[in-house]
Amino acid sequence: MLSRAAANLYWMARYMERAEATARLITMGQRMAILPGAHHRDEWRSVVKVTGCEDHFPPEAIVKESDIVAYLLLDLDNPSSVRSCLSRARANGKSIRTALTQDMWEALNEGWRKLDSYDVADARQQLPALIDWIKTRAMTFRGAADAGQLRNEGHDFLRIGGSIERAQMTLRLLDVKYYVLLPETEVVGGTRDHYQWTSVLHALSGSRAYHHVYGGAYTPWQITDFLMLNTLFPRSVAYCYRQIAYRLARLAESHNGLKPCHETIAQMVGSLDGINSGEIFRIGLHKSVVVGLGMTNRLAAEIAEAYHFD
Template sequence: MLSRTAENIFWMARYIERAESTARLIQMGQRMTILPGPIHREEWRSVLRVTGCDGLIDGDRAVAEADIVQLLLLDETNPSSIRSCMLRARANGRAVRTALTQDMWEALNDDWRRLEQYDVASARRNLAELIDWVKTRASTFRGAVETGQLRNEGHDFLRIGGALERAEMTLRLLDVKYYVLLPETAVVGGGRDHYQWTSVLHALAAARAYHHVYGGGDYSPWRIADLLVLNQQFPRSLSFCFGQIGWHLDRLAQAHGRRGAAHDTATMMLAELRDREGGEIFEEGLHEFVQNALVVTNRLSREIAQTYHFN
């Protein structure tokens, strides 16, 4: 497979996953802002922070929902916005149209101009519907991949890109919880703390999985962290994502007859995750773990580009 084709497929998958994850992040921010608490809470700024967009708004003023809708949903010039991600995913897909099935292309192409119809005010009125639309588009694309795409190199690069983006956003969503709670350490274990942790589960479609693994309604923060980081069966956990990355990188290594730094990084990270015990990450410091893991995911992305000669 040509390096340019592989790169387009890799980034197409990342942009689709990023659009959905940003939608889930906005949804979680909404859930957190309805909680009673100190007037200076800045849940929306924490959402901007984990998307790398906090510098777009002056640090002296509070961030409002309207800012989030403009920057993370509608702004075509912001590479982290949903609109930008969906446009880029479509552009990547168009560049490799012959490598996609008809259903995959239709999932990318269907109603792709929809967000052009909205300004901030109308998007806010229809925000729940728009978030559901983004999640449905991503699910439709993944369904088309699952049922129609050949399990060839293109599929490997697509799965690696999607899993890497998903791992990164799971880590960033966990960091939203950290940033929101940081100024209010006195509420750890309280009602608002409980609601924030359940909001993380809902944002990652993990509430039912949590019940299956742990049962009951005891939403322990360390258990939630373990589910989202260490559980090898939950598809949005860091461990599951790195398992997928490693498996598809191994397939590529067999096809090309060589391994690179990316393979070593994925193997190392997966081994570290599987050596961890329950509760260990939370006890040692969730924020520190998340920051270190984000460094690894960013390095791995660069190493994949180097190994397979992305431009």
């Protein structure tokens, strides 16, 4: 496969994953913003921090829902906005049209300019419906790939891109809960703290899966273990790393053996396999997340170098 085609598949998956994740973050922000005192705690800034767009908002400014809708949903100049991600994913897909199934292309192409017709006021008024539409587009795309795409190199690059983006989002969500939303001492373990942690699960569609594993007990260390270490939950960091390792191993068979990225992902999988329940909190959640993000960024750079992405 040409490196240009591989890069387009990889980034197409990343952009679709990012669009859906950003939509889910906006929903999480809405849930947290309705808590008492949310205005004074500037809860919406946590959503901005997860997406890496915090520099766009002055530190002294209170971030409002209208700001989030304008910048993270509609702003075409923001590479992390939903509108921008959907547009870029379609551009990637158009460049490699013959590598996609008809259903994959339709999922990318159908209604891709829908957000062009919305201003901030209209988008806020119809926000739940828009969020559902965005999630449906992303899930339809993934379903089309699962159902019809050949399990060849192209599919491997597609899955690697989606898994890298997903792992990064899960790590950032955990860091924001710990570092930005860390509650005052008197409310640790209280109703607000509980609601914030369960909002993280909700943002990752993990509430029901978590309940199957832990029952009705919602504790910060169990939620952290679930989102970092559980190998059966598709949005956990461990699951994403294992998916990347599997796909890279397949690529190694047809691309002259192992590259530095293969050694890196093996190290990443092994580091999580060696962590016991509750140990992440004892080590330090923020420290663990920073290491995880650093390793994931390093892996992405090594993959791009190994397979000659432009």
